[in-house]
Amino acid sequence: MTERFDHLDPNPPARLELRGVDVAYGETTVVRHVDFMLESGTLGCLLGPSGCGKTTLLRAIAGFEPVSKGNILIRGHCVSEPGWTLAPEHRHIGMVFQDFALFPHLSVADNIGFGLRTFSAPRRQTRIDELLELIGLSEAAPLYPHELSGGMQQRVALARAMAPRPDILLLDEPFSSMDAELREQLAREVRTLLKREAITAILVTHDQFEAFAMADQIAVLNQGAVHQTGTGFELYHQPADRFIADFIGHGVLMPASVSNSGQLRTELGRAAGPESPFLEAGSEVEVLIRPHDILYDEDSPREATIVERAFRGAEFLYTLQLDSGTEVLCLVPSHHRHEVGERIGIRLQGEHLVVLPNAELGPSSGSRSDSGAKPDPDPDPSPGPGPDSD
Amino acid sequence: MSDAFGVRAWLRVWPLLLILIATLLALPILVIVGFLFVPAVEVWAHLIETVLGDYVGHSLLLMLGVTLGTLVGGVGTAWLTSMCRFPGRGFFEWALLLPMAMPAYIIAYTYTGLLDFAGPVQTGLRELTGWGWGEYWFPQVRSLPGAAVMLSLVLYPYVYLLARAAFLSQSLCVLDVSRTLGNGPWRTFFTVALPLARPAIVAGLSLALMETLADYGTVEYFGVSTFTTGIFRTWFGLGNPAAAAQLSAMLLGFVFLLIVLERHSRGAARYHDTSQGQQSIRRLPLRDWQAVAAFGFCLAPLSLGFLLPAGQLTVWSITVADQRLDAEFARLALNSLALAAGAAGLALGLALMLGYGRRLLPTQPVRMAVRTAGMGYAIPGTVIAVGVMIPFAWLDNSLDSWMRAHFGLSTGLLLSGSLVALIFAYLVRFLAVSLQTVESGLSKIRPSMDEAGRSLGLKPREVLREIHMPMLKGSLLTALLLVFVDVLKELPATLILRPFNFNTLAVRAYELASDERLADSAPAALTIVAAGLIPVIILSRSITRSRASL
Numbered sequence: 018m019t020e021r022f023d024h025l026d027p028n029p030p031a032r033l034e035l036r037g038v039d040v041a042y043g044e045t046t047v048v049r050h051v052d053f054m055l056e057s058g059t060l061g062c063l064l065g066p067s068g069c070g071k072t073t074l075l076r077a078i079a080g081f082e083p084v085s086k087g088n089i090l091i092r093g094h095c096v097s098e099p100g101w102t103l104a105p106e107h108r109h110i111g112m113v114f115q116d117f118a119l120f121p122h123l124s125v126a127d128n129i130g131f132g133l134r135t136f137s138a139p140r141r142q143t144r145i146d147e148l149l150e151l152i153g154l155s156e157a158a159p160l161y162p163h164e165l166s167g168g169m170q171q172r173v174a175l176a177r178a179m180a181p182r183p184d185i186l187l188l189d190e191p192f193s194s195m196d197a198e199l200r201e202q203l204a205r206e207v208r209t210l211l212k213r214e215a216i217t218a219i220l221v222t223h224d225q226f227e228a229f230a231m232a233d234q235i236a237v238l239n240q241g242a243v244h245q246t247g248t249g250f251e252l253y254h255q256p257a258d259r260f261i262a263d264f265i266g267h268g269v270l271m272p273a274s275v276s277n278s279g280q281l282r283t284e285l286g287r288a289a290g291p292e293s294p295f296l297e298a299g300s301e302v303e304v305l306i307r308p309h310d311i312l313y314d315e316d317s318p319r320e321a322t323i324v325e326r327a328f329r330g331a332e333f334l335y336t337l338q339l340d341s342g343t344e345v346l347c348l349v350p351s352h353h354r355h356e357v358g359e360r361i362g363i364r365l366q367g368e369h370l371v372v373l374p375n376a377e378l379g380p381s382s383g384s385r386s387d388s389g390a391k392p393d394p395d396p397d398p399s400p401g402p403g404p405d406s407d
Numbered sequence: 408m409s410d411a412f413g414v415r416a417w418l419r420v421w422p423l424l425l426i427l428i429a430t431l432l433a434l435p436i437l438v439i440v441g442f443l444f445v446p447a448v449e450v451w452a453h454l455i456e457t458v459l460g461d462y463v464g465h466s467l468l469l470m471l472g473v474t475l476g477t478l479v480g481g482v483g484t485a486w487l488t489s490m491c492r493f494p495g496r497g498f499f500e501w502a503l504l505l506p507m508a509m510p511a512y513i514i515a516y517t518y519t520g521l522l523d524f525a526g527p528v529q530t531g532l533r534e535l536t537g538w539g540w541g542e543y544w545f546p547q548v549r550s551l552p553g554a555a556v557m558l559s560l561v562l563y564p565y566v567y568l569l570a571r572a573a574f575l576s577q578s579l580c581v582l583d584v585s586r587t588l589g590n591g592p593w594r595t596f597f598t599v600a601l602p603l604a605r606p607a608i609v610a611g612l613s614l615a616l617m618e619t620l621a622d623y624g625t626v627e628y629f630g631v632s633t634f635t636t637g638i639f640r641t642w643f644g645l646g647n648p649a650a651a652a653q654l655s656a657m658l659l660g661f662v663f664l665l666i667v668l669e670r671h672s673r674g675a676a677r678y679h680d681t682s683q684g685q686q687s688i689r690r691l692p693l694r695d696w697q698a699v700a701a702f703g704f705c706l707a708p709l710s711l712g713f714l715l716p717a718g719q720l721t722v723w724s725i726t727v728a729d730q731r732l733d734a735e736f737a738r739l740a741l742n743s744l745a746l747a748a749g750a751a752g753l754a755l756g757l758a759l760m761l762g763y764g765r766r767l768l769p770t771q772p773v774r775m776a777v778r779t780a781g782m783g784y785a786i787p788g789t790v791i792a793v794g795v796m797i798p799f800a801w802l803d804n805s806l807d808s809w810m811r812a813h814f815g816l817s818t819g820l821l822l823s824g825s826l827v828a829l830i831f832a833y834l835v836r837f838l839a840v841s842l843q844t845v846e847s848g849l850s851k852i853r854p855s856m857d858e859a860g861r862s863l864g865l866k867p868r869e870v871l872r873e874i875h876m877p878m879l880k881g882s883l884l885t886a887l888l889l890v891f892v893d894v895l896k897e898l899p900a901t902l903i904l905r906p907f908n909f910n911t912l913a914v915r916a917y918e919l920a921s922d923e924r925l926a927d928s929a930p931a932a933l934t935i936v937a938a939g940l941i942p943v944i945i946l947s948r949s950i951t952r953s954r955a956s957l
Binding site for chain 1: 851855858860863865866877878
């Protein structure tokens with residue numbers, strides 16, 4: 018057990034590497050060929066809809082599930098390969114569980130000190146006090162978990178996992194039992210804490226706003242495979258494929274053709290195309306139209322009918338029906354108030370359009386892209402149907 | 408979880424071991440059911456002609472009486488203590504459980520002593536009125552209605568407990584809605600609260616009826632012939648084990664129906680539980696005559712089911728204390744204590760094996776094994792005794808004749824006349840109690856806690872020592888105590904299976920009472936009642952605790 022702590026302070030938290038990892042339950046492969054790298058001190062996120070395999074992958078990193086292909090390296094040492102799994106207690110990891118899993122028979126202080134058994138009593142006490150202060154619960158030390166509110170329990174669970182200064186901290190949907198309004202705020206708080214201690218951490222979540230608020234680097238999973246890895250900004254503005262475009266943010270995919278001059282011709286007019294390998298003259302592509310890509314313009318000859326209106330404070334989110342029947346979303350400053358059924362003038366603001374190869378060549382019409390994981394037109398970080406049980 | 412405790416090798420043997428245990432524990436029932444196919448035509452012709460009608464009829468009448476008694480007593484008191492406010496409510500909330508400590512056979516002969524011709528009540532009546540023998544009518548305690556009353560007095564807490572829980576879990580909104588729609592509190596009770604609580608009430612009732620069917624002491628003492636007394640007589644009077652086993656199988660049929668009813672109702676109860684979160688209950692305040700009536704309604708079952716008989720037993724015990732608290736009593740107490748402690752310890756060990764088996768290896772065969780092992784609680788002690796006696800006697804006889812044939816020596820009754828048979832029977836009947844307690848304790852240790860321990864650097868056996876043991880301690884102690892007390896109270900199986908000249912408190916109390924030496928039996932009976940208070944205290948404490956969180 019001593020080797021667990023013999024590299025405590027002088028060493029920075031370490032790097033995590035996944036190389037072509039498969040995880041299988043019996044015959045079913047639930048995670049497929051995942052490559053992922055997390056540098057020391059950064060915060061990563063596995064983001065995806067329920068059942069995408071993200072929790073399984075996290076449990077494989079923790080050592081609770083064996084890998085069936087590939088390997089996992091922590092600090093450059095292999096900890097998982099097919100047929101061999103280093104036991105969780107030898108991995109120098111910390112884990113925060115969805116249900117917190119605080120020990121009901123121990124006080125807050127003893128919960129936090131649980132992983133510090135090899136510390137001398139005074140050092141242990143110092144570390145406990147340090148963490149209690151860090152999470153702002155110094156006066157709660159003698160209390161028992163059932164006497165704490167959900168948010169306090171969550172912070173204690175985080176402190177308990179951080180106490181032994183793990184190489185990597187794993188967070189399994191740690192905010193899923195919180196109120197929707199609280200989640201982003203908590204995620205930012207946790208980020209601050211982790212950054213202050215320079216801890217390498219991975220968060221698993223189905224909530225993209227939580228991921229944006231907390232992570233430096235996000236890997237989006239679907240059906241066991243990583244679709245794209247990047248920052249929140251990159252995922253939103255440069256989605257690699259239809260799934261990402263669908264899953265992140267709001268938007269509508271609309272067919273377009275590329276003119277000889279390299280411009281995009283869409284139902285909404287022409288727009289300059291970005292640098293893209295798909296943009297050969299004459300080819301059929303799809304463009305992702307985000308709500309802010311469509312501008313309200315009273316003078317525009319192009320008009321659309323309002324079919325739905327949602328008030329968002331500073332803006333209205335209108336759902337508009339084009340003459341072709343395609344529906345698009347449009348954000349308009351809220352002093353422009355129009356009624357459902359009215360026709361308004363719109364214009365395509367085509368500076369940062371995302372172009373994807375056309376999936377269904379031919380007479381395809383733009384599909385509402387939010388048919389998948391997110392209810393529309395409410396862009397709030399809506400909680401999923403329940404805790405992710407994959 | 409395949410290496411959850413790093414005992415891979417163990418895990419391979421474990422399921423087989425569990426299945427073996429379950430098969431052994433199911434053996435008595437299998438034997439009984441197997442005897443359905445052994446012809447015993449002559450005895451059956453005789454039984455049908457003479458007493459079978461009585462067995463069936465009396466058992467059914469008894470069940471009817473207990474149904475009425477426990478429903479009125481149990482539901483009424485549950486409603487009053489959970490939904491109304493009157494002086495003494497908090498006291499009655501837990502005190503109403505006290506009659507559970509009173510075994511039916513003990514309350515039966517206590518009341519016989521109180522209400523017989525020579526008892527204090529009739530003597531007092533004669534002195535008051537000057538009547539003589541035969542000049543007045545007085546209800547006969549030792550009768551079928553008397554037995555139904557005795558059983559109701561000690562079994563109503565089953566209905567009370569489950570009905571109370573159901574009333575408390577009902578969403579206040581539902582009751583409020585009824586009030587806003589113009590129903591008064593009493594109409595709300597009958598049209599909303601009672602129908603919502605019905606599944607729970609039926610579940611409690613079926614438990615009470617299982618105990619009624621299992622009762623031997625009361626009906627034997629009162630001379631009411633039912634299934635259990637019939638099984639006894641067929642075995643020892645007619646000397647026909649096959650017919651006794653077949654009667655047992657018939658009784659099992661009734662029990663099985665009750666189990667199905669209970670399971671079904673519990674399932675439905677979950678469905679009916681409409682509560683969302685816990686709200687504090689606003690109890691209906693009762694005033695003046697209402698409060699007095701409620702107080703009386705709760706006091707009646709408590710005093711008749713516990714205070715009065717316990718008081719009588721105490722008085723008797725004091726009068727005979729100097730003669731009866733002798734070396735024999737000490738030996739009886741020691742026998743009972745050792746037997747109960749041994750059975751409780753063994754049951755706990757098996758329950759831990761089964762409980763962890765199901766937690767670590769939740770495969771279909773293991774789950775089946777665990778369920779089978781927990782079946783025995785519903786089965787009357789008489790039936791289990793018959794089911795244990797038959798295979799053990801067969802084993803003894805085969806061994807004896809084989810030994811005589813090969814070595815010329817007789818081994819006699821190695822198993823069937825020994826404590827092994829008795830303890831085995833206890834395990835069959837009471838393992839369910841400790842299994843349930845252990846499993847509910849284990850269920851509080853969520854798998855994520857194991858994993859939290861592992862991720863914080865604990866080895867599997869350290870997880871067991873530092874997380875599981877501290878969290879399970881209370882459940883393990885409860886499991887021990889519950890089985891201990893159940894064994895102490897158990898009568899019919901002990902009567903049949905005990906080794907020659909081996910007596911326990913329960914057996915001796917019963918024998919003395921049967922010889923009309925009621926006062927002499929009181930110290931043993933009082934000891935059993937006192938021990939029976941332990942689980943009642945555990946229960947009422949958990950009630951108080953759940954009330955604190957409401």
